[in-house]
Amino acid sequence: MIRTLRARVVLTYIGVVTVSVVAAFLVYNLAFSGPETRRYEREAKAALHAAVQLYERVQPADEDVFWEGIARTRGAALRLYEADGAYREYGEAVGMEEAVVSTGDIAAILDGREPTLEADPACGCELAVGTRLSGGGAGTVLVMFPRPIEGDYSVLVILGVVLAAGSGLFLFVSGRLVGPIRSMTAAATRMSEGDLRIRLPDTRSKDELGDLSRAFNHMAGQLERQDRMRQQFVANVSHELQSPLTSIRGFASMLRSPGIPEADRDRALRAIHEESGRLSKLSGHLLMLATLDAGHCPFDPQPVRVDEQVRRSMLLLEPLWSAKEIEVACDLPALAAAGNHALLEQLWVNLLGNAIKYTPAKGRIAVTGTSVADEISITVADTGIGIDPADLERIFERFYKADQARSRNVEGSGLGLSIAKQIILLHQGRIEASSVPGSGSAFTVHLPAARRPAGASFPAERGVAR
Incomplete structure (x- = not known):
């Protein structure tokens, strides 16, 4: 069983290339072998007729010398058959001791026909062509045995060399490819053992492995x-x-x-x-x-009138903001969100409680809201002590308090905003914070709007007057 990715990649490459070469060879034989043989036969007949025409024009005194010269020039073996099957042989006659042309074929040629001759395999020839030699007497047939058709196996040899060289090169390249994966495996092993400081070497590669390496370091x-x-x-x-x-x-x-x-x-x-x-x-x-x-909190999104929830939360917190003589203003149109009633109520209590906590006596808290397309937005703004810009990104962290003054002068565990953000994320919303130190802060919550059925209205919150 192959256990390494490198071996699999290399063997896959070799297998694909080998199958491709074999398939190409088979396709070549099927598609071109027949046409190539027919072309070869036509060329052999043309050469045979040309030799006959030359013989008839020249009428050589020494026929044996003439036909031997033709055979050597054409690089083929020639036979002059008599009607009784006797023959004279010229040129390359190696392996042609046996009779390779039947007497029936000789008789057919003497009758003026030129049938396709089936050479005896023992002669080593794939093809034989014959014609009547009128100048040599009525009973003479000239048969030519061209050189066998030799397949161009040099292409296969070249492909084999390329395959071997490519396999070696790919074996080397695969090591470079698999190397980063091995590094990631080792780093992941160390990370699983508790070493979270491990990082992969910085790579400038723009390919998938480079992206994976950067993603690993980010993770x-x-x-x-x-x-x-x-x-x-x-x-x-x-x-x-x-x-x-x-x-x-x-x-x-x-x-x-x-x-x-x-x-x-x-x-x-x-x-x-x-x-x-x-x-x-x-x-x-x-x-x-x-x-x-x-994720164990039950969450079955239902239409919730958040504007009325905010008003009820403000009433619940009235003892706190009244004790500090804080002016509270609420300008909310009818807004409905798709969410969990209890969790959203906790969200407004946390945000309003946070605003009251950090707003000095006789300050002001304003709650406004808007609805755009499929989203509603509610902003809770105060005139409190504000938050330094450097702390804005961390105020939603658990137990985080922006400065020591806030920690000493204001009671709290530092979990209110963390809980608020988790509730908002559970509702697939988002929260934004802005602040000017010494002038106040504003928290804007964006939530998916509830879809209202055609011709229907959202029910009012229980215990809250319209």
Whole structure:
């Protein structure tokens, strides 16, 4: 069994070329062998008649010398047959000791006919032509045995040499072709063992192997980046869990102290309650991310009135933005998206909550929406602290916080935008972020629009007045 790609390629090349040569030879024989034989016979008869005409004009005194000269000139064997089958032989007569022309053929030629003569294979000839020799007497027949038709086997020899040389050259070239694949195999093996820093040598080749090599390096880079993100994610989760657990442990130890004042007891209980809520929220976010990543979240797209969902989310978050005296404006036409009701509601809560969190007191949040063709767009803009341009590309990473000031002054796990992006990707949409540091940020969500049946309208969201 052939185990290497190189051997398969080389043997396939040799097999294809060999079959092609054999097929060409067979086609040549079938297509050209008959016509070639007929042409050869016509030429032999023409040469025979020319010799007879020359004999009749010259009327040589010594016939044996004349016919021997004709035979040598034509490179053929000649026989002068008498009616009784006796003959005289001239020229190349090697292997022609046996009688190769029947008496019946001689009689037919003497009668003025020129039948096709079947030479005896023992004579080594493929063809014999004869004619009546009138100048030599009424009973003389001249038969010519031309040289056998020799196949042009030199072409086959040349093809064989080309095949051998081409096979050797292809064997060398195949090594160059298979070399990059072997390198990729070795690199993939090292990658499977955990070495994500492996890269293939840089190649400027523009062929498929060059494209594959560049794609492999790109894949390796992405895997290394994801591995770093995974390690960072684990570190961030550990940090986020450690902080509330440390607080809970400290306040629990305080509660165990004898004679603790009532005010300190209440403060410790409130802190434990807040930190446990923080842990519960964090675990909920992690569970949702895990569900979204694994694709286990049930997703049956249905028409959803997202404009009314946004209004309801704003009402749910009213205690937060009212406490900061934030002005909230909502200018949304009737918009319907094809998606999951619960997930889209979580999306608006996350985006609006994020805007409220980073907008200072007496700021402003505006929600606008548009519908174009088969897509709807909703923008949540705020007048918050803004995001540095260098951080815009990373704000959707898990646990990422743009700067230390945001981390210290604003509570949060850094998972809200990550969850929002995963929900949007699940709906085959996209999200865009823009910001001016110190002036605010804007997040625009693009979702596929729900198709409305002819003559029908989308139902309103429950619990939301039109």
